[in-house]
Amino acid sequence: VYTNRFQLYEQDQIYFDQGLNTFFIDEDLNGDADYEFRNPEFNFLQFRSNLVLRWEYKPGSEFFVVWTQSTTNFGDLEKKLLPSLTEDLFGDSFDNIFLVKFTHRFFRT
Structure with a gap:
């Protein structure tokens, strides 16, 4: 069949x-x-990284700092993995995003 x-x-x-x-x-x-x-055939390369810092400065109230870094590219099929990553992916520019978040609890229950 x-x-x-x-x-x-x-x-x-x-x-x-x-x-x-x-x-x-x-x-x-x-x-x-x-x-x-x-x-x-294609060689799609992508790297994404997040770093999150959290501080609870008093119960119910928090402070966050977030950093995100990413890059995307198409690599050369003829290259081996390590040269492709270092030249085609990490040799390119990165997108960086920073975020700050602040929460405060005003009343206790």
Whole structure:
């Protein structure tokens, strides 16, 4: 039942054009591409970090400081993991967000 779920192509049925970054498929082997699709490989890199400091200066009253840092990039598929992280991800600029929150409880119950 599930024997025809995918098709394995022979070497003469599939061609990859690096300049176009596209695969061409010739199913009927007539020399003309029957269809094409772009190379599905990618290397998506993302780093997110949060630092939260909380101080309860009296019962029910708190002071928060939050720092969030993030960066996103697409890496080079030819690089190994460590060079890709250091050059493509951490070599890029970061987005920094700072948040300060202050709560105070005025009445005790």
